[in-house]
Amino acid sequence: MANKDLNPQKGVQGTSPIYDMGTTPNTRTAVSQKVRILTPAYGTSSALFQMGVLYNFNPTESRDIEEVRSVGFGDIIAELVPANTGHMTCSVERALLYLSNIWQATGYAGGVDGPVRSVRHHKWPFDVEEQLVFSTLADNDLEVANEGLSGTGANGGVKAIEFPTVTEISGVSGGGHTALITMYETCWWDGWSRTYNKDSAVITESGTIHITDVHDFSSTYGEFLATGNDPTIGQLGSIRYGASFAGGAGLT
Numbered sequence: 001m002a003n004k005d006l007n008p009q010k011g012v013q014g015t016s017p018i019y020d021m022g023t024t025p026n027t028r029t030a031v032s033q034k035v036r037i038l039t040p041a042y043g044t045s046s047a048l049f050q051m052g053v054l055y056n057f058n059p060t061e062s063r064d065i066e067e068v069r070s071v072g073f074g075d076i077i078a079e080l081v082p083a084n085t086g087h088m089t090c091s092v093e094r095a096l097l098y099l100s101n102i103w104q105a106t107g108y109a110g111g112v113d114g115p116v117r118s119v120r121h122h123k124w125p126f127d128v129e130e131q132l133v134f135s136t137l138a139d140n141d142l143e144v145a146n147e148g149l150s151g152t153g154a155n156g157g158v159k160a161i162e163f164p165t166v167t168e169i170s171g172v173s174g175g176g177h178t179a180l181i182t183m184y185e186t187c188w189w190d191g192w193s194r195t196y197n198k199d200s201a202v203i204t205e206s207g208t209i210h211i212t213d214v215h216d217f218s219s220t221y222g223e224f225l226a227t228g229n230d231p232t233i234g235q236l237g238s239i240r241y242g243a244s245f246a247g248g249a250g251l252t
Helices: 136-141 239-243
Strands: 035-039 054-060 063-068 079-085 088-095 126-133 158-163 175-195 204-215
Touching: 035 054, 054 204, 088 175, 136 175
Parallel strands: none
Antiparallel strands: 035 126, 054 088, 063 079, 088 204, 126 175, 158 175, 175 204
């Protein structure tokens, strides 16, 4: 009999009712019901699949900012210089399924499929894809209601996601929404825990993922990527930085 909790197809990792999806309210505020987290599923190499049964997914990163001061000029900060950005981390919590644990949900041969029981058993990293799916209201404001928008070039991190059509929509083949894609590349688990709680029947697994790189799915990054607040192309940002370019000074 097929394992319905680890049977990757049609974009999700299982076919049991726990992977069923329903409707979500349409608001202009982003809601977690529409966020899809995709990872490798053990037993297939065709694509990344939606994990399901996630309690939380919390990516975070930071970097130090160094102060530049000078002797004899008082208690004044001349400039703040960003140091190297630390690598991004992400905490994950997921309900334990008898036939699919957190290892299998990120591509490893764990549980009934193999020997992975510990972080030390991991020999290869994995990727994670985050899809922030827009509501119909947001798509309507983008003038792509019921279709979705697929960006190109510098806007390549936005993609149209197809959904089965259950209501006939005039002039539209199929049905879709825009999704903002974020790719987390070359991820490693650095810790894992399983919680048995007397006050809750649900057993949960959690851990922290360390992420090598993050990008928007398809853009080309470089020194002259227009990220905003650049005074050399007439954008507003900081008065202090913009003043050096006033009247063309500093431009060659």
